Amino acid sequence: xxxxxxxxxxxxxxxxxxxxxxxxxxxxxxxxxxxxxxxxxxxxxxxxxxxxxxxxxxxxxxxxxxxxxxxxxxxxxxxxxxxxxxxxxxxxxxxxxxxxxxxxxxxxxxxxxxxxxxxxxxxxxxxxxxxxxxxxxxxxxxxxxxxxxxxxxxxxxxxxxxxxxxxxxxxxxxxxxxxxxxxxxxxxxxxxxxxxxxxxxxxxxxxxxxxxxxxxxxxxxxx
Numbered sequence: 001x002x003x004x005x006x007x008x009x010x011x012x013x014x015x016x017x018x019x020x021x022x023x024x025x026x027x028x029x030x031x032x033x034x035x036x037x038x039x040x041x042x043x044x045x046x047x048x049x050x051x052x053x054x055x056x057x058x059x060x061x062x063x064x065x066x067x068x069x070x071x072x073x074x075x076x077x078x079x080x081x082x083x084x085x086x087x088x089x090x091x092x093x094x095x096x097x098x099x100x101x102x103x104x105x106x107x108x109x110x111x112x113x114x115x116x117x118x119x120x121x122x123x124x125x126x127x128x129x130x131x132x133x134x135x136x137x138x139x140x141x142x143x144x145x146x147x148x149x150x151x152x153x154x155x156x157x158x159x160x161x162x163x164x165x166x167x168x169x170x171x172x173x174x175x176x177x178x179x180x181x182x183x184x185x186x187x188x189x190x191x192x193x194x195x196x197x198x199x200x201x202x203x204x205x206x207x208x209x210x211x212x213x214x215x216x217x218x219x220x221x222x223x
Contacts, residue, residue, distance in 0.1 A: 004111075010041040010066075012092045012107050012177070015084030017077045019047040022056060024099035029060045029067070031101040037108035042067045043084045048074030053098070078190035078197040081173075085180075085189060093180050095173040100126075110177040113213055117153060120209040121178040124216075142175065144168045148214035156209030171202035178205065 004011060014032050018025055032042055044067060046054045054071065061067040070083060081095055092111060096102065110122045126142035147168040148159060163169035182188075186208050190197045206212075 004037065004039055004108075010039055010090040011037065011111055012040045012094055013084070013088035013090030013180070014040055014042045014094045014096055014107075015081055015088065016042065016044045016096045016098055017047050017080030017084075018044055018049060018053050018057060018098040019074065019077075019080075020049050020051045020053060021098040022049075022052040025053050026056050026060065028096065028098050028100055029057070031104075032096065032107075033060070033064055033066075034104055035102070035107045036105050037111055040066060040107065041088070041090055043088060044069050045080035045083050046071040047076065047080045048072065076192060076197075078192040078194070081190045082192065085183065088180060091180060093178045093183060095176075097174055100174055107177070109215065113151075113215060114177060114179065117211065117213060119153075119179065119211045119213055120156070120182040121176050121205060122213050122215060123159075123176050124214070126172070126175055140170075141168070142170055142172070144170075144214060145216065150216045151213055154212045154214075156206040156212050159209075159212050159214065160203070160206035171196075171198045173198050173202060176202070176205070182209070 016028065029042070029044070032040070042064070044057050046057060046069065057069055061069050072080070072083065085093065092114060094107065106124070110124070113119065113122050125144060128140065128142065144163060147162050147166045148154070160169065188201065188204055190201050
């Protein structure tokens, strides 16, 4: 039996756009470095940060050869994620924000489920990290346990329709592990120059996917 860690190419490419998140980015990177799935690459796109984010990222990269750092003039999350898609070598893609954290078994669990079920993507839930210094706390839920059946294979349209009917749909790309060939073969990318760019991207993946699984709340990210 071949070990997952001995395969020649990364199993997952984690793509992290960074813009002025010096307070969070170190812990974000550490939550990926400490994943139980080790055969990954970590693509960090510094999107013209003006704080100490780049210094922190470069410090992390010295301790882990899986981290690849790219810098560009500030062009927004869409442009940064699109750069990551173009250079990613992994079989699967995971888009992570630079103030998120991921539970240590998340990538391994998602990878195994995708492989075992030949999925276009897998989706999971998240908890919201409350910043006590920020008085604004959005009334958003990332829990779809009352909408989708755990570990059931849906078509993308079926899963999309159920979430829309129960008002639990979330477009955040941080809740999806996607097969890279599914993304490339459908020419999916993030529309640049707009806000809420994930609304369009995530709707498109649902409308095209043939095989999708939602996994339970014990596998989460924190956003």
